[in-house]
Amino acid sequence: MFLGGIDAGGTTINCAVAEYSSSKPNILEQKKISTSSPVETMPKILRFFESKQIDALGIACFGPVDLNINSVTYGYITTTPKLNWRDFNIVGHLKNEIKGPVGFDTDVNGAALAELKWGSAQSVESCVYLTVGTGIGGGAIVGNKLVHGLLHPEMGHVIVRRHPKDDFQGICPNHGDCLEGLTSGLAIEKRTGIKGEELKDKSATTWIIISNYLAQAVVNYILVLSPQKVILGGGVMKHDHLFPIIRKDVKQLLNSYLLKDELLDGINDYIVYPGLGEDAGLFGGFALAIEALKSEKKQ
Incomplete structure (x- = not known):
């Protein structure tokens, strides 16, 4: 099973693909992209993942974000001080292009989950x-x-x-x-x-x-x-x-x-x-991808 992970930080977005392992996902490939603006950044993220065969994607994202699954703005970056990203539907843009379930949460919630699983x-x-x-x-x-x-x-x-x-x-x-x-x-x-x-x-x-x-x-x-x-x-x-x-x-x-x-x-x-060091956020993406797969199986 292959997982896509995104650690979307305020200055850099770290994208990676990993093979699932019960001990800890094994990173196969990764790329860092500047968090400049959706117009510049999103095409680069999509190009990274377009040729990858992943079973699920997890996005650990800077915020504030809307996590209410029933909200019309679920998956949006909302009142961020990064004006280029304010009210941007990051989940929607990725979900339209990438197959499989998408997990989404804050970068720090993702990191907390990764530390619980592997750190x-x-x-x-x-x-x-x-x-x-x-x-x-x-x-x-x-x-x-x-x-x-x-x-x-x-x-x-x-x-x-x-x-x-x-x-x-x-x-x-x-x-x-x-x-x-x-x-x-x-x-x-x-x-x-x-x-x-x-x-x-x-x-x-x-x-x-x-x-x-x-x-x-x-x-x-x-x-x-x-x-x-x-x-x-x-x-x-x-x-x-x-x-x-x-x-x-x-x-x-x-x-x-x-x-x-x-x-x-x-x-x-x-x-x-952190036991995962600087990679806690990225592994947070993998952890959210796993949670998205679990949720899909329950449906």
């Missing part, structure tokens, strides 16, 4: 996946099911308590100083003049502030969703010196309120980097 969360039934890169987004699984509802989780826009040493106003166009506005790669670049992925000084006060905000967010996710694993990915989290700071701050913020070993002596194995 750092294989041993549990619930997890939170947060990517900290150019922007911040989060996906969640509870009881082996992706969290949906009114829309989908928008974990990057939670409000955090301002650090006493921080006077940065934030850059989120909607909320100013939400988590993304204070902590994303773009926010770090605005603070320091250096891209978040490239800031090398481990002792910089910026990292103390950033880690505290991320810890506050993680505590909120723990209190609301009670995940059995918290996975922090994205370009900023490649700075592995952040993990000990975040774990320490999470323990201090919880203040022994939840007496679970995972949040105490076992916290190093509780708040972790």
